[in-house]
Amino acid sequence: MNCPGYAVLRVGDFSLRSLIRGDAALAGRPVAIIAGEGRLARLAEVSPEAAGAEVGLAAGLAMARRPDIILRTRDPAAEAEANRLLVAAAFTLSPRVELTAPGCCTVDLQGAAPERVRALMDRCLAELARAALPARIGAGATPLLADYAARRSGGVLIVDDAREFLRPLPLGFADPLPAHAAILADWGLATLGELTALPKAEVGLRLGAEGVALWERAAGETRRVLRLAEPARTFVAQWAYEPPVESIEPLFFRLRRFAERLALELRAAGFVAETLALSLSLEDGTEHRREFRLPEPGADVDSWLRVLQTHLESVRTPARVTGVRLGASPARPAQRQDGLFDTGLRDPAAFWENLARLSALVGEGRVGTPAPADTHEPDAFTLQRPPEAVPAVADPPVHGPRGLALRRFRPPRPARVLCSGDRPVGIESEVAAGAVCRARGPWRECGRWWEPGGWEAEIWHVELAAGGLYQLARGAEGWRVEGVLD
């Protein structure tokens, strides 16, 4: 038995598979991916459970035929995650791997021992199946033949007699241009064999150079050089939940998927994990973060999950989880070399490392440069990552700051306010108390009226008889002292 030369590792209905792999609620349900919008939306990929709804069907019609069908658009994050898993799996076959297309890797097997190759292929597919990404492998003398075989295959298919193999394959395998596909359909051609039965020159006369290339692809005559991919160097996976999650199950489901991929990447690159870093983003803007030093460095998914599960079962977060991130550290990364035009930090690697340490101490979302958020909501801000380069100096504002500066109390302090009519005449709070001798206002602000978290505030500036200027606000939580004006 000869070594086949090339193998292609392919996931059928890749977008759909990636989506299902990332969402426990979709497993075993009738699901389809739609492409296009509104009334133009059509099914692009359909799960076997959605019998009666086929690819190309209008979304509305699919809903008519299968009222229980779940229609989703492609999920780039899920696909990126699945792609990384696939590439890692491909590296277990050979160090010469190309990410040919989403859900498709081509592997150069030249020189490999045939018996060992077959065993590796089986193991690779089993590993992917365990990670809920069922794939197929085709192998042949050229990348093209291997690709055709992968599309045709149910598991592993190695092409020996190319001519016989090619003849009944659907024309779409040769990836005709859409315009050519329409012409060929008009001609009544459905298979590669039917196309190659036409004289190549006549096809070229009608469809031009691309038509000749198509004919050659249909005949399996095309060869090419692989664009090799690099093995993974960083081992991190993350996910944002929409809507946020409240229980451990979806969290653990996602972490299992992460662990499967990271472990495979580490193994493919010849590493093991020393530590795992878990962080959970919470709905209230805080973050739960924990680093685990593994008792023994390794890439065993189950032992990682035991560590993570033990921890998660003991954690009570103050708010729902909006995102999860898992990192595995194989070794200390090399220091970054400055670019020719980089400015600023003398040792960026040390800076970012220190920043990371700070983040670990105070929380991931609590380090950065505060900047006002784009909202009317008082005191709303975002934390921006420190800029890599010194920003240009902005023009001075047309109208400079006016009046006294407000030093905010964070959080604002609850207060009891005595009013005469609408006007405050006395306050009592932990930061200020006494009779109000002058009050200015009210000003009114509101926002986010379209959801339960909407806010509304009536704002006053008061001067206390005993001295001191304060900003008061009356909102849903009652009166609060927002800050002192000085």
Added chain:
Amino acid sequence: MAYAELHARSAFSFLRGASLPEALAAEAARLGLAAIALCDRDGVYGAVRLYMAARQTGLRPLVGCELTMEDGSVLPVLVASRGGYQRLCALLTAANLRAAKGEGRVRWGELAEDTGGLIALTGDEEGPVRRAWRERGAGAAADAGRRLAALFGADRLYVELQRHLLPGEDAGNEFLVDWARAARIPILATGGAVQASPADSGVLDVFTCLRHRTTLDAAGRRLSRNRERHLKDGRAMAALFADLPEAVENAGRLAERLQFTLADFGYRFPDFSVPAGQTQESHLRAMTRLGAERRYGTVSGAVHRQLERELELISRLGFAGYFLIVWDLCEFARRKGILVQGRGSAANSAVCYSLGITAVDPIGAKLLFERFLSEGRTDWPDIDLDLPSAARREEVIQEVYRLYGREGAAMTANVITFKGRSTLREVGGVFGVPPDVIGRFSSLFHGGDFPQTLELREQLGMAGLGASHPRLPALLETCRRVHGLPRYLGQHSGGMVLSAGRLSQFVPLENARMPGRSVLQWDKSDCEDMGMVKIDLLGLGMMAVLQDCLEICGKRGRPVDLARLPKDDPAAFAMIREADTVGMFQIESRAQIATLPRMKPETFYDLVVEVAIIRPGPIHGDAVNPYLERRAGRQPVTYPDERSRPILERTLGIILFQEQVLSLAMVLGGFTAAEADEFRRAIGFTRSPERIERVKVKFAAALRRNGVGEAAAESILKSIASFALYGFPESHAISFALIAYASAWLKAHRAAEFYASLLNCQPMGFYSPATLVQDARRHGMKILPACVLHSDAACRVDGDEVIRLGLGSIRGIRAGAIRGLLAARAGRSFESLGDFLRRTEFSAAELRSLAGAGALNGLAGHRRAALWGVEAVQGGDELFRWAAAEDPGGPAPLAMMSPLERLQADYRHTALTTGPHPMRLLREKLPGLCPAGKLGEGRTGRRVSIGGAVITRQRPGTAKGVCFITLEDETGFANAIVWPALFEKARLVISMEPALVITGKLQNEEGVIHVIAERIEPLPAIGLPEQASHDFH
């Protein structure tokens, strides 16, 4: 002095205001304001509605406008006099006509030419002064203020102050007050209101998002900071400006200075240019006399008396010029060979008939002239002209522009409002509702505004937005508030307004999206309310069919004169009685087809009733069944009051026509003709239920006074109330019945010509070309496919029963390329495919369409050979096209298409097939289905299954949620009735599936056949083409 709000924007600022003018007027009146000035952005779009609403409340409706200037600043101006109003209209027209729609900007230089009669405010945050202050500081703001002062003078410029309780707003106001005092310009407080009440502020935020094409989550600081930009009363304004009381007082003073309201806008209808020595009246009399002699031959005493009576009234009311202008347009159409016929109440006039404006003899038909015109009436009569749709109608419209100039005539506007599905789609997008939910909602409820059986909340639930969604309450409330607000301004389908002098002095004009047309800023109702004269030039698809059909008949030596069609033709009426009416005007719809076998029309007047009775008015008023029962003799003919017998005799005691309402009002209510007409107009005024209720009470009292019994009065009122839902005037029904009869006669006696014309005038009518072709085949017509060797551009009649499809029926072929082919073929016929390719100029895609449709079969043998042949000259390179081989049509190595493939290609390229109906190919595989043509053999109650392509789906508003479906198979049509519960269960299957199998109980009574649906499933028709369907649901 009472405060007046002098700077308010309504929803007619299109996404810059949240309330209708009527809501602003009502709230202003409630708050006790003296006046309100509507300053909509770049127009006076809402001015009439404010004016009409304010008239009910005593509020003074002032006119203003926010002008977008060339530098992007927004200058509010208020109108002080008629001259100022005319200047404002001229400025807006000039800005709008030189720019694309919605991009008009006023030039400072133009404004400087004349600001007389206009008073300017410095504006809000977008105004020239505050904008300059914000962006460039105090010096620039003072410069901007000085420029305004130079333009308007210190007595016609006010420094506008607004306070919205926003932190930091004092700084700008302090500058304005300081500058105003230094420049000796008065200050003025305004609310800058963009909503009637705080509750509408959410709508404004949604509109802001729509303008910026963003969502509420991403809009950030572009959203309102609070809800304060609403109307406030004088006390609230005085409290806000307690430190500047003169600012509030000045608002009241200025309002008193503004003397202009729309009551004084000065519109006048143009005079008709008459020969020397003639007056409008004498010329009209002369033309009428000539016309009467032509129409009647001998003018009898009765005719003469009626003409004199009408002419005398027309002259007294000053409408002679109007009749002459309409007559002149009809004459133009006739000179150009364009069919024209007046519709509506004009057909009640013998003058209109004599002038050739209408085709109905009102004296012969005993029509009531008062429906058209009466003593004491102040509004203009309404003459609508039906013309062939598309190009021929455009000729008449352009003639109006030629006669009166681009600024002397314009189309009336049509205000497109937020409604139905579009509201949810737009608002939902702003709320961040996932696109798949909106898509699903659109699929489920794509009928728009027709009464749904489900609440919006339930509809959204079905579309995937759960009841617990945190944004659902706000979304529902916002949709409710947005519903009915204007979205953008379109143009009315045919209403044109003319004026003496420049129309642009009376209302601003702007460019319509259609080149060569201008549109004014008011809609049809606004124009009517302001007494502006509108002439409707309506495009009617059937008029185009008749025109085309007459031309074909003439060319074939079988000419037809529509004016001399035989009366009550038996063959035509036999078809009508059998409901064999596909393609006929007005009587081809599913509802008509379901009524005709019961109605059994035998005479022309039966047709008039048939046209009028299947309308929302009579259906809603429960008039249909009683009429049919009385006609069949199963119910006695009774009258609500013996005095109504002469009025209702023709309609068997049932009120069907508006003229009958008028006569009843006069005879039973003792109304004068003018009062009766006012009564009729009021009950048709659907914008105001209160107004309808008021006149109903008045009429009921009049009936009682005149001794009409309680039960009879109630029955009359119920019937009359249904006219609020579009009852017909009898004259209009007669005009339409004339066209319907003409179409029936042509189908009966010139079938080939009629079908060819129907196909040539698509899209129009109720049925798709595919259905028309199948109907033609069932009537023995042979339909030949389009062919480059034989076809013309349009469909052609090749024999009394042979129609050749035109090359224009093939999709995606340019008319110019077809003209080139015809010219080449006229010189010498094509010898081969190579010869054809060399001498024509079709694109690659067009050649593929020709080949796919079988139009090249005569040169290539079969479609695949043609497809193979035409590609040979493409070669992927257009450059070498002309260097093609001598004969690219050599033997093709491709197999012929199968029958199913040919069918698919037919539908893909022509949307129809000249071959067998698609259902014939399936029939053997579906043995349980009863063909439509055999349903008549079954008895009521039998369970049957029908199947076929869905050609209509209807859920009319009058049917209380019932859905009607028509399926077409190779033998004809099968109708099904779906009750609401089943419809909701199978809504998606019904709405989305192109072909259905419906099982249920047969109902076969009086020749009307329905299946009462019990089960609805998709037809398993893999590979069959999808047919077009006529959907209203």
